[in-house]
Amino acid sequence: MAVIRRVAQAGTVESSDIMITLSPVEAGSGIEIELESPVLRQFGRQIRKVLETALQEAGVAAAKVYANDKGALDCTIRARLKTALNRALEEEVKA
């Protein structure tokens, strides 16, 4: 299981991108997603699902996710989350 111990961020707030910030939470408190998006009504549900699935596959059971979406496609959301996760875990190794 992967544990997020540090704040890590990936992506930008340019159009078609998404900025994802991962923050640690207490073990067992689950995944908390805060999502801002111009397409919340039509795609909010799907964006959350993509984030949840990707975290699950990475073995992350507890984290706070702040996603500032600017109309990103699913492939972009997955990539930005992956980078943020790698950054969170990599920094942890260094520390």
Add this chain to the structure above:
Amino acid sequence: MNRLRRTMMYVPGNNPGKLQSAGIYGADSIIFDLEDAVAVTEKDAARDLVASAVRDIRYPCEVAVRINHISTPFGHDDLRCILEAKPDMIRLPKAEYPEEIKVIADLIGRAEAKYGYPAGSIKMMASIESAQGLVNACAIAKADPRMAAIALGGEDFIADLNTTRSADGAELAYARSQIVVAARVAKIHAIDSVSTILNDDEAFLREARMIKQLGFDGKSCVHPRQVELMHKVYTPTAKEVAQARRILDGIKLALERKSGVIAVDGKMVDGPIITRAERIIAYAAVVGMNKEDADE
């Protein structure tokens, strides 16, 4: 000639908007750039983004990824991440020795086996950006069967020569010719350097016609407008197609009649002319010029 590479358009690797619409401008190949277009602090992000786009988006053209050189801290990570997504091609910057090509070709081969992709399905190309690279151009072009093209990286090459870019490009003349020769020996494509001309169509067209005349199969591009102009230069005219067709028909007829001497439009037709006619017809077929157009 089963694939054209008249235009290989660079797309910065860390820009989701540009990545997702990279296919709409009609370039024969798009090159997602992980090297010069990406800041050192964003190499990881660009790599993840490009891999994700290559995996998920259906592009209507060849998809190449320019990785960082394998001597940098990023090159091997790029390959690990990108190969799994199966791009059509890996482009290596600043190639200087055939050994570099073999190292990458080997990594590609292992990735193909690991992920179950057909062996040899991921191609390679390399760009020559230094005097050392140019001296080895032929060996680099022939280094591995995956090699599909060899390109000139003009700006770096000019800096390595201790000179600067001029309007007529005299400083690149030798390298350009060398690269075309190397490509012909290896029977792969020769791709010219990107042009820095963005706002002068006439100047760009002059350069495009010049490199076509030198024998290049195409050019690296940085803007959709360059793609459009290149295709204009590289598309055979209806007249050229019609003439090529007459030549090939003439040969067919001569062979049927077992006639020794072939003449079309009052001119003797020999080997090189036939080769050229065949190349024009092949071009016309790939760009979708049909018989009606040619007959106009």
Add this chain to the structure above:
Amino acid sequence: MSNEAKRNLPDFIEGYGPVKPYRGPFATAPSGRRSGGKIALDVPHSEKLLRSIDQAIEAVGLQDGMTISFHHHFRSGDHVPGLVLAAIARKGIRNLTLAPSSLHENSDILIPLLEQGVVTAIQTSGGRGEVGRYITHGRLAKPTIFRSHGGRPRALASGELVVDVAFLGAPTCDIYGNINGVHGKSACGSLGYAMVDAAHADKVVAITDNLVQQPIFPISIPQDQVDFIVEVDSIGDPAKIATKVLRFTTDPRELLIAQRAAAVMEHSGLFQDGFSFQLGGGGASMAVARYIKEKMLAHKISGGFGLGGIGGVFAQMMEEGLFRMAFDAQSFDLAAVESLKKNPNHLEISASQYANPHTKGPLVNRLDMVFLGATEVDVDFNVNGLTDSNGMVMGASGGQSDTAAGAKLTVVCAPLLRGRLPIVRERVHTVVTPGETVDVIVTDYGVAVNPRRQDILARLKDSPLEVMAIEDLQRKALELTGVPDSVPVSDKIVGVVEYRDGTVIDVIRRPE
């Protein structure tokens, strides 16, 4: 009840009245006589010039519940509605219906007046920004009526829209009330949309910052239609009324779409000597003009007339002899204003001459082709330019349905996606222009032709353009974005979208 655009409509809408359903572009025939303003008497040597807007409001007898109008020729530089409505609010007049020809980005200043109840209903072409949100959220007492640029003069002429007082910003006005838009520091060019208000309103007040002696030339709105004149320091911000020349876009995606739109024209069979066309006002449209010009020069074809909003790019083409005439209902930039002033072939026309379907000859009926933008299109070729796909009012009906109905070839240009929103959809949120009047959709991913136009389809298939079924474009969009969740709406109707003939083509319901 369901109309010809397959939209479900109630028989009666509270605050609007009985619903006449849309039956087809020319299926509903009009009847009755033209309606005009009240008959007036002017005695010799009377004084029309008043001291203030306050005095004008008293002089016209403005009362609670009346309908007032403005024109939108000053775009986002307009000071007139702000000045007039502030004066009205000070007098304690309430419950007005606001019926301007359109609302621009600067209309956010109206919000306090809406909240105070000075204005409680709107009839116009579109809404943007905060006013768009206000309308969408159902905060007005009545549903907003949206009319096209041709539908509005039709409604004025039929008496469906009765304007009690028109407050008309006048770039130049003489002391007896003759007005033009080409002179003065606030010059906006054509006054095409103001002309119909002057012709039909019961009372007309000219508000000017360039009062001159009688007479002036040219005269766009004549003295016999103007009751009073008020001089103020400034009717608008010249820098925002008209920019020098609308610039070409440099966005490669917009250029790509523009280039394809021009190629559609080239291969449509209509690209012949004397052809006529209309463009929208955006940067992308200007780019279409550039490519059309290239093709006209290459094929040695010269055009007949350009219609509607006229920009400097078109004025220049006319100057170069590429087109014979311009019919200008709205000048897009200062270069067009100059051209209207100087070029005798550049004619000012009223919104009614431009697009009113219930006259003996709107100019849209003579159009060969029109290039339009859209917020959404659907697989039935219906076009929306008024709301976004969330159902928020953020655009305008404009001349879209008028020109589409009139032109031989209607080309709609739009990107396949905006951010993550697919623009080619199963069903547009709001139908403004019915699919049966739309012929070609041009996107950055390919071109689709309405199956009703087999003639155009055959021609474009023989061209270098990549023609695909509209369903394939939609699939391509969804492949990239995923399938959007539908936007649930409540029963409350916040907007009524009239087709140009006064029938109802769609309604806007408040999103939940």
